[in-house]
Amino acid sequence: MKTKTIKVDYLARVEGEGALFVKIKDNAVSEVKFRIFEPPRFFEAFLRGRHYSEAPDITARICGICPIAYQMSSVHAMEDAFGVTLNGGLRALRRLLYCGEWIESHVLHVYLLHAPDFLGYEDAIQMAKDHPAAVQRGLQLKKIGNDLVTLLGGREIHPINVRVGGFYKAPERAELEKLAEKLKWARDAALATIEWSATLDYPDFEQDYEFVALRHPEEYPFNEGRLVSNKGLDIAVRDYENHFVEEHMQHSNALHSLLRARGAYFVGPLARYNLNFDRLTPLAQEAALSAGLGRECRNPFKSIIVRSVETLYACEEALRLIAAYEKPASPAVSLHARAGIGYGCTEAPRGILYHRYRLDDRGMIHDAKIVPPTSQNQKTIESDLRRFVAGHLDLSHEQLTWQCEQAIRNYDPCISCATHFLKLEVVRE
Amino acid sequence: MADAITKKQASVARSKPKLAVWKFSSCDGCQLSLLDCEEELLAVAGAVEIANFPEASRTVVKGPYDLSLVEGSITTPHDAERIHQVRRVSKHLVTIGACATAGGIQALRNFKDVREFIAVVYATPSYIETLNKSTPIADHVFVDFELRGCPINKLQLVEVISAILNHRKPNVPRYSVCLECKRRATVCVMVAQGVPCLGPVTQAGCGALCPAYDRGCYACFGPKETPNTESLSTRWAQMGVSQTGLVRAFRGFNAYAEAFRKESEAHEGRLAGA
Numbered sequence: 289m290k291t292k293t294i295k296v297d298y299l300a301r302v303e304g305e306g307a308l309f310v311k312i313k314d315n316a317v318s319e320v321k322f323r324i325f326e327p328p329r330f331f332e333a334f335l336r337g338r339h340y341s342e343a344p345d346i347t348a349r350i351c352g353i354c355p356i357a358y359q360m361s362s363v364h365a366m367e368d369a370f371g372v373t374l375n376g377g378l379r380a381l382r383r384l385l386y387c388g389e390w391i392e393s394h395v396l397h398v399y400l401l402h403a404p405d406f407l408g409y410e411d412a413i414q415m416a417k418d419h420p421a422a423v424q425r426g427l428q429l430k431k432i433g434n435d436l437v438t439l440l441g442g443r444e445i446h447p448i449n450v451r452v453g454g455f456y457k458a459p460e461r462a463e464l465e466k467l468a469e470k471l472k473w474a475r476d477a478a479l480a481t482i483e484w485s486a487t488l489d490y491p492d493f494e495q496d497y498e499f500v501a502l503r504h505p506e507e508y509p510f511n512e513g514r515l516v517s518n519k520g521l522d523i524a525v526r527d528y529e530n531h532f533v534e535e536h537m538q539h540s541n542a543l544h545s546l547l548r549a550r551g552a553y554f555v556g557p558l559a560r561y562n563l564n565f566d567r568l569t570p571l572a573q574e575a576a577l578s579a580g581l582g583r584e585c586r587n588p589f590k591s592i593i594v595r596s597v598e599t600l601y602a603c604e605e606a607l608r609l610i611a612a613y614e615k616p617a618s619p620a621v622s623l624h625a626r627a628g629i630g631y632g633c634t635e636a637p638r639g640i641l642y643h644r645y646r647l648d649d650r651g652m653i654h655d656a657k658i659v660p661p662t663s664q665n666q667k668t669i670e671s672d673l674r675r676f677v678a679g680h681l682d683l684s685h686e687q688l689t690w691q692c693e694q695a696i697r698n699y700d701p702c703i704s705c706a707t708h709f710l711k712l713e714v715v716r717e
Numbered sequence: 718m719a720d721a722i723t724k725k726q727a728s729v730a731r732s733k734p735k736l737a738v739w740k741f742s743s744c745d746g747c748q749l750s751l752l753d754c755e756e757e758l759l760a761v762a763g764a765v766e767i768a769n770f771p772e773a774s775r776t777v778v779k780g781p782y783d784l785s786l787v788e789g790s791i792t793t794p795h796d797a798e799r800i801h802q803v804r805r806v807s808k809h810l811v812t813i814g815a816c817a818t819a820g821g822i823q824a825l826r827n828f829k830d831v832r833e834f835i836a837v838v839y840a841t842p843s844y845i846e847t848l849n850k851s852t853p854i855a856d857h858v859f860v861d862f863e864l865r866g867c868p869i870n871k872l873q874l875v876e877v878i879s880a881i882l883n884h885r886k887p888n889v890p891r892y893s894v895c896l897e898c899k900r901r902a903t904v905c906v907m908v909a910q911g912v913p914c915l916g917p918v919t920q921a922g923c924g925a926l927c928p929a930y931d932r933g934c935y936a937c938f939g940p941k942e943t944p945n946t947e948s949l950s951t952r953w954a955q956m957g958v959s960q961t962g963l964v965r966a967f968r969g970f971n972a973y974a975e976a977f978r979k980e981s982e983a984h985e986g987r988l989a990g991a
Contacts, residue, residue, distance in 0.1 A: 301771070328839070333833070334825040334829075349746075351745070351746075352745045428755065443868075445868040448930060451932075456927075693775075
């Protein structure tokens with residue numbers, strides 16, 4: 289009997305602290321654990337007793353990479369509790385802000401975290417020595433995403449301008465127009481990114497996933513929509529907890545989320561793409577098809593191309609929103625706190641992010657529930673690893689370890705969010 | 718000949734100062750600041766050897782390291798051990814961000830019983846290993862310099878890296894946000910609009926961002942040098958902020974920084990006494 293273990297004690301180029309353990313016994317995968325050992329930070333507990341207005345600033349601190357996502361889900365949940373809907377310029381500004389986060393987060397992942405796997409480098413800085421133009425393009429493109437977040441939010445990490453009901457201050461049209469010039473360059477750079485990512489080598493690995501994403505009647509989803517899947521799910525956000533459940537596993541500090549009816553599911557760019565292809569702009573659709581993606585894509589290694597397509601979409605959507613922008617009369621709508629429960633779900637760069645708050649009539653939070661995308665993808669990450677390792681037992685230990693890490697990085701797991709980081713351990717018996 | 722050049726390059730590479738980035742309990746935002754230096758990133762990477770930075774690279778070069786940047790607070794028994802190992806392999810150790818310098822937002826547990834917190838979030842509390850308190854790095858090991866902020870200011874980070882590696886004192890001011898407001902010519906939101914603002918007791922560094930966006934400062938850079946928190950609380954109370962409101966205001970991202978902790982406890986005490 290021969291046992292072999294693949295073990296990665298601290299997974300690199302992901303956000304947070306995680307590890308991977310795979311055990312192979314008699315040439316079969318006997319155990320897979322994607323372990324998140326980021327220490328628990330107890331956000332849901334200490335949100336109790338805070339005022340609703342503090343939620344966007346506090347929940348932003350769950351994650352430095354996607355703070356906008358936390359701010360957006362929290363403000364939408366609070367507004368749901370108070371029976372308020374934002375329209376016009378304020379709604380457009382929230383979409384615009386999300387465009388900025390998608391650009392900076394997707395480009396960070398594409399160029400700095402993921403591409404080095406495909407090209408055989410330990411990091412983007414080493415990759416820059418041989419591919420300087422690509423890395424420079426990535427950095428410049430990422431900067432434009434950050435510039436957009438900084439203009440609307442005040443700074444790129446933990447922005448300060450988002451509030452329940454709108455913003456503290458709305459930008460001037462002229463300020464946005466200045467950025468539009470840069471965004472036109474970004475649109476071309478995003479197109480070049482799609483073409484570039486399409487030339488990378490992809491392992492042949494397609495699975496029959498249940499994809500879950502928001503779906504909106506007209507738009508590619510950011511802040512609103514129904515929760516749908518390719519296997520029949522079609523529910524309002526407020527019904528989330530009737531269909532999804534979280535399990536506490538001993539090997540992970542992040543809760544594992546499951547569909548009550550069918551188990552593991554998959555959220556994020558690949559899910560959005562498969563469920564909302566028809567909502568992409570014509571240019572993004574065309575670029576995706578030219579890159580060989582097809583109308584549907586079930587290969588998680590190709591998520592890097594999908595992120596590039598979504599980056600192009602975000603640049604185009606930002607340009608459209610800026611062209612149509614009229615500064616709202618007031619940066620926020622007036623609100624009246626009332627007792628109740630509010631639900632919010634938005635599309636973080638890594639997938640759906642669900643928030644639920646119970647508030648009293650003074651607007652104090654009685655309890656909070658937050659389900660980040662990475663905890664929703666954990667089961668699917670583990671099942672991918674199981675199948676991927678089974679199909680690649682002939683690889684050397686080093687190669688297999690690296691490919692397993694990459695299989696996890698396909699998901700751009702944010703372990704700080706899910707709570708955090710990855711170690712890889714493969715035992716061969 | 719080619720061999721000689723390669724060897725020479727290798728020795729130059731070896732002579733570059735080694736930089737390591739370590740993560741404890743945090744959101745990753747402060748180390749992300751380094752990757753957000755899009756225009757400076759390749760220059761920084763050219764000036765130092767990035768020897769250990771898991772968020773950016775699989776490479777791990779053995780220590781000792783000339784400069785360790787530490788993000789995050791200590792919240793588990795394992796991390797309380799690990800920080801000593803980090804200190805041992807680091808010539809200079811700089812903490813970055815509110816978690817590493819003040820315990821961070823997760824230090825809100827320090828005012829409560831952590832067991833209650835575990836029960837709220839986790840179905841099986843016995844699986845969770847955590848300390849009762851979230852503490853800053855300086856409570857555990859000697860720290861050469863503390864860079865404040867939630868998140869840190871990336872330009873200040875570049876300044877600190879450059880200063881430490883050039884053996885000079887980092888030029889990071891300890892005065893209040895108010896000075897930055899004046900320099901930016903922002904009209905005082907507290908005086909002109911009656912908006913409660915923590916700027917007078919908060920260390921500068923963000924560029925007085927919140928008042929420029931028509932809201933009060935919420936102290937993400939922590940207490941300034943010698944802050945008069947009591948006087949500011951009196952002013953806030955005159956503006957109609959309740960005792961519970963004051964407790965919450967000082968219990969933010971730097972709740973366990975001494976000046977803020979004492980001020981929040983004073984108001985909590987008054988609540989209990991009332």
